[in-house]
Amino acid sequence: MYRVYIQLEMGRRMIKYPNGNTFAVNNAAQVPSRPSPAVSYSKRGxxxxxxxxxxxxxxxxxxxxxxxxxPTPINIVNVSYPKRSAAKINEAYFAQAxxxxxxxxxxxxxxxxxxxxxxxxxxxxxxxxxxxxxxxxxxxxxxxxxxxxxxxxxxxxxxxxxxxxxxxxxxxxxxxxxxxxxxxxxxxxxxxxxxxxxxxxxxxxxxxxxxxxxxxx
Amino acid sequence: MYRVYIQLEMGRRMIKYPNGNTFAVNNAAQVPSRPSPAVSYSKRGxxxxxxxxxxxxxxxxxxxxxxxxxPTPINIVNVSYPKRSAAKINEAYFAQAxxxxxxxxxxxxxxxxxxxxxxxxxxxxxxxxxxxxxxxxxxxxxxxxxxxxxxxxxxxxxxxxxxxxxxxxxxxxxxxxxxxxxxxxxxxxxxxxxxxxxxxxxxxxxxxxxxxxxxxx
CATH class of the missing domain: 3.40.1350.10 (Trna Endonuclease; Chain: A, domain 1)
Incomplete structure (x- = not known):
């Protein structure tokens, strides 16, 4: 049973991994701005x-x-180049470390x-x-x-x-x-x-x- | 200027990274079988x-x-759960190590x-x-x-x-x-x-x- 949580916090997007770890997307410039379920965890430290x-x-x-x-290991299946400036991964899966x-x-x-x-x-x-x-x-x-x-x-x-x-x-x-x-x-x-x-x-x-x-x- | 090469070799799918490194998708079970440009590099060692x-x-x-x-660091932007068995990454980008x-x-x-x-x-x-x-x-x-x-x-x-x-x-x-x-x-x-x-x-x-x-x- 997997769940994913996406939260916006201090300008970083956090993704909860299936294993419970939190993944910080550290290149904010690459995150497109769009509505996202924002949950503040700041009170939890x-x-x-x-x-x-x-x-x-x-x-x-x-x-x-x-x-x-x-880094969390990932199996990449499909990559495309929508712009010349950045390779985009379209399909990938979390791998066992x-x-x-x-x-x-x-x-x-x-x-x-x-x-x-x-x-x-x-x-x-x-x-x-x-x-x-x-x-x-x-x-x-x-x-x-x-x-x-x-x-x-x-x-x-x-x-x-x-x-x-x-x-x-x-x-x-x-x-x-x-x-x-x-x-x-x-x-x-x-x-x-x-x-x-x-x-x-x-x-x-x-x-x-x-x-x-x-x-x- | 980025290019990507996908090759099938000994049952593994290899992806050329923008930095020239080759990435081996090591979980073959997660790679859907479909036509792909197959290039044999076996003679090159x-x-x-x-x-x-x-x-x-x-x-x-x-x-x-x-x-x-x-593992190669990747910035994950979007994850979905098409099946309960595996989280699927739908959008991600290569990050600077x-x-x-x-x-x-x-x-x-x-x-x-x-x-x-x-x-x-x-x-x-x-x-x-x-x-x-x-x-x-x-x-x-x-x-x-x-x-x-x-x-x-x-x-x-x-x-x-x-x-x-x-x-x-x-x-x-x-x-x-x-x-x-x-x-x-x-x-x-x-x-x-x-x-x-x-x-x-x-x-x-x-x-x-x-x-x-x-x-x-």
Whole structure:
């Protein structure tokens, strides 16, 4: 069951992906002006993705880290050239990503992670993750990279950096009859809480510093 | 001036991007069967991108490195749901990438690069590179990552790993009246040639080993 939401906010058009992620059309000049269902989310604050992107821009500008969100993979079927100035994609479909959404470099370390938000209070269902993401993170750890997931419990307004090794462990156990979720309490004990900041709002690399310290021991 | 080429090759539909890169539609099931201008490129051998992707799959399967090509960024304007099973993108445009095309981890190092092919014999024009790619590679080097470009001289069937520092140096000189290309001879002397292999055809990480050795000195 897929739904799409289109909203206009601060001059950007946001598209809700089927996977729940929000996609920002960042080239406003290419968006034709026409009536569109406008929904303001401003009172709900930034989405998790917005908060991470804002933090990444902050880190990039200050030469602290170079971490980017990867574009969403798309299978293109038909392209036309209505004007000489711009290729127009007329038919395309969302494709399955083979990796996580974010990667980059920080303190010389290769950084790789995904971000998930849940409305649940006691645990985050493993259904939020995909097999290929877990496998990718396992490959990153095998290569001595820093892999993790940022998990946000919306009801508590709390976000955590959870080492990928923990996610992988729960994932494997679930395959042999183990529980299908990671408890909030477990994440609180084995993850690193991201203390909220002003600029950036989600200074997640402070929590990653603790993960790196653990990694080096 | 943009052109698009669509070809069917080994069951995959290839689309030539305006920037000259080839895009492989990897989900054949989503490509409707209909007449299409079929051009066989098989006699020309693999494209540079194909060769890199094949090498990356080889390295991934053997747990040597985890390096992926990033999806091409696209600005989505209109999405519909003709069937409940698949969201359909009806209008989208190619967006400017803010980074290079490839990154990942190898021997614990953060790896970041772009790949360019030229038909020229004596030099590769700097016009093959974009400001944002050069800036991104400069940021990667500042973070102590391994940044480079793979440059292929098609007429000689030779490919080189050129350290990003060399590209940045030429780029900066060109801004103050310096030459607008990097000479073939210079690349031969300051880059690392990728000796062709059988499996994979382009074992570029062997040349990266030499770059890492230089980096550590």
């Amino acid at each position: 930034m989405t998790l993705e917005d908060a991470i992107n804002t933090a990444n821009t902050f880190y990039l500008d200050r030469q602290i880290a170079v971490i980017h969100k990867k 083979s990796t996580t959404d974010y990667n980059g470099i920080y303190r010389g370390f290769y950084i790789d992670f995904d971000a998930k938000e849940t409305q649940h209070k006691t645990a985050i269902p493993l259904a939020n993750f995909h097999e290929h993401q877990v496998k990718h993170l396992a490959a990153i750890i095998q290569q001595n990279g820093i892999g993790f997931v940022i998990i946000r419990f919306a009801v508590y307004n709390e976000s955590f950096v959870l080492p990928a090794s923990e996610l992988i462990s729960f994932w494997q156990q679930s395959k042999t009859g183990g529980r299908k979720s990671i408890p909030y309490q477990y994440i609180k004990e084995h993850g690193f809480i991201i203390s909220s900041g002003l600029i950036p709002e989600l200074p997640y690399l402070k929590a990653v510093d603790l993960l790196i310290a653990q990694h080096q021991n | 693999m494209t540079l991108e194909d060769a890199i992707n094949t090498a990356n799959t080889f390295y991934l399967d053997r747990q040597i490195a985890v390096i992926h090509k990033k 803010s980074t290079t095309d490839y990154n990942g981890i190898y021997r614990g190092f953060y790896i970041d690069f772009d790949a360019k092919e030229t038909q020229h014999k004596t030099a590769i024009p700097l016009a093959n590179f974009h400001e944002h790619q050069v800036k991104h590679l400069a940021a990667i080097i500042q973070q102590n990552g391994i940044g480079f470009v793979i440059i292929r001289f098609a007429v000689y069937n030779e490919s080189f790993v050129l350290p990003a520092s060399e590209l940045i140096s030429f780029w900066q000189q060109s801004k103050t009246g310096g030459r607008k290309s990097i000479p073939y001879q210079y690349i031969k002397e300051h880059g690392f040639i990728i000796s062709s292999g059988l499996i994979p055809e382009l074992p570029y990480l062997k040349a990266v080993d030499l770059l890492i050795a230089q980096h550590q000195n």
